[in-house]
Amino acid sequence: MKKISVGVDFGGTNIKMGLVDGSGRMIDRSHLVTKSFARNKKKLINALVDSILDLLEQNHLNKKDVLGIGLGLPGLVDPVKGIVNFLPNVPGWHNVPLKNFIQKRTKILTFLDNDVNLVTLGEWKYGAGKGYRNLVCMTLGTGIGGGLILNGALYRGEGFAAGEIGHMPINEKGPGCPCGGYGCFERYVGNQQLLDKGRKIFKNKNFQLEDIFDLANQGNVRAVQFWRETATHVGNGLIGIVNLLNPQLIIIGGGVSNNFKFLRKTITRIIDQRAMKVQAKIVKVVKSKLGDDAGILGGQVLVKDSTIGRKN
Ligand SMILES: [Zn+2]
Numbered sequence: 563m564k565k566i567s568v569g570v571d572f573g574g575t576n577i578k579m580g581l582v583d584g585s586g587r588m589i590d591r592s593h594l595v596t597k598s599f600a601r602n603k604k605k606l607i608n609a610l611v612d613s614i615l616d617l618l619e620q621n622h623l624n625k626k627d628v629l630g631i632g633l634g635l636p637g638l639v640d641p642v643k644g645i646v647n648f649l650p651n652v653p654g655w656h657n658v659p660l661k662n663f664i665q666k667r668t669k670i671l672t673f674l675d676n677d678v679n680l681v682t683l684g685e686w687k688y689g690a691g692k693g694y695r696n697l698v699c700m701t702l703g704t705g706i707g708g709g710l711i712l713n714g715a716l717y718r719g720e721g722f723a724a725g726e727i728g729h730m731p732i733n734e735k736g737p738g739c740p741c742g743g744y745g746c747f748e749r750y751v752g753n754q755q756l757l758d759k760g761r762k763i764f765k766n767k768n769f770q771l772e773d774i775f776d777l778a779n780q781g782n783v784r785a786v787q788f789w790r791e792t793a794t795h796v797g798n799g800l801i802g803i804v805n806l807l808n809p810q811l812i813i814i815g816g817g818v819s820n821n822f823k824f825l826r827k828t829i830t831r832i833i834d835q836r837a838m839k840v841q842a843k844i845v846k847v848v849k850s851k852l853g854d855d856a857g858i859l860g861g862q863v864l865v866k867d868s869t870i871g872r873k874n
Pocket of ligand 1: 746
């Protein structure tokens, strides 16, 4: 019986992949270093396929045991046509028919989606969002990503570009953003912006965000204040989402969420104070549960949902 899915989380630095059974359990995993293939897209795709096939072979599985491959990519993806439209952080990826490439070589059904959509599917089915019908998943990192589960289904938008929480303006006169807008949420709480601010405050060019968390853990007042301000921006960014979508849950993931304890109280307080009453009363803000595995597990959810009703 075909129960195994291959989940692939395609990042600008690494490609992580895993074999996932029908109940969301990770059986085995491997990874590839994306950057070692520089600009050679074809080599990278071939190495990706080889890694998938190796992983199956090492686990004594052949393609008949596999339901499908679900890939999440960091950019604009057309999941219907199976085309990667554009990856902003991986050079040379424009309109790549990746689904066909992979299906042809592996003879396994393949499905693509945006990486944050897969993180959202993973957290919804197996993580912090289990059992909820309306939720928003936000990833805090270099960029700020968002995924929406509305009325019990992933909402992709008309051009598959919904969920760009990072590019909602929170200040109409704010700094310009590569997306073309001004004062985008990401310009305040993206990792680089936080680092720049933190290095200035602590007068240390080599400071990392982890150092500021360490200081906050030791009770350093300025570090605690730094995270309180960050959480205030995050809370302010979420008010519009809470008012517009009336979700039950907001899941916060990404590197910064590892220290959620410095953020939770302030985010919740800002929403309670400033969002509309009905929406604020319903929504809960929680930390992601699956961490780095969310995208791989989401790949399995994508495969499972896409293959329902198919005769295999
Ligand atoms: Zn923007």
